Amino acid sequence: MDVDAVGEFWAWWEADAAGRIAQGAEGYAENYVKQLGQRIGRIDPGLAWELGPGTTAEHELVIFPESPEHAALARRVLKAAPAPDRHWEYTDARQAAARFEDLTLGVGGEEFAGEDFRVGLMRNRYSADISVYHPKLGRLPEDKRLVPVAIMLDHAIGQQDVNAWIGIIEPVLQPHPGTSR
Structure with a gap:
């Protein structure tokens, strides 16, 4: 520093x-x-x-x-x-947004509406692994897809809780089974 x-x-x-x-x-x-x-x-x-x-x-x-x-x-x-x-x-950490569904993230020239993210969850003993879908993730290069997902998670639950409780984070290009979007 x-x-x-x-x-x-x-x-x-x-x-x-x-x-x-x-x-x-x-x-x-x-x-x-x-x-x-x-x-x-x-x-x-x-x-x-x-x-x-x-x-x-x-x-x-x-x-x-x-x-x-x-x-x-x-x-x-x-x-x-x-x-x-x-x-x-x-x-020194992103805080959870009061109304996450109203947020729109601009990443890589794309707009990612908060209300369009879908999360799949697999609980582990002390953490959770998640997969995150958004219909526009496929428009980003593979190495950039985690960026809007990470920002979304930080604004959904707070950066400190993401770091404490979430293990693997995987952006996915197909909707989770049984979801409407």
Whole structure:
């Protein structure tokens, strides 16, 4: 972890970016969102980010690990974050969405409606293996199909619960037997 990059990131965020992104300032927000990704990448390329509605604040910035090996790093970046306020809150894991079925994920030029995902479950002793179907998964290259599935699961039950309780995750191209879609 680049400690200087963490400090520089949060200084930039507080000085200008948080306000511009929250306001959706025309002509500025898109540039700041691009910079957000670049600056988080400078901290470590194993970190990812997402903006969304907050649970207690108006907006939420999530800086989360791309893989379990980066979880401690994401937590250290979170601990350096400014105090939450009425505009922004911060977390190091995607949270479950209040109304997942209303979400639409944009991945690889495709729109994945939350209501169209179907999950097959096989319970194990301490975890569950799942297969996930969406009618548009076949439009993505095979190596990209897990991306919308992982995002969907994180928003359905929360990233920490996915990591704790789900073992194997398999995107499938055919609907599960006995489902209507």
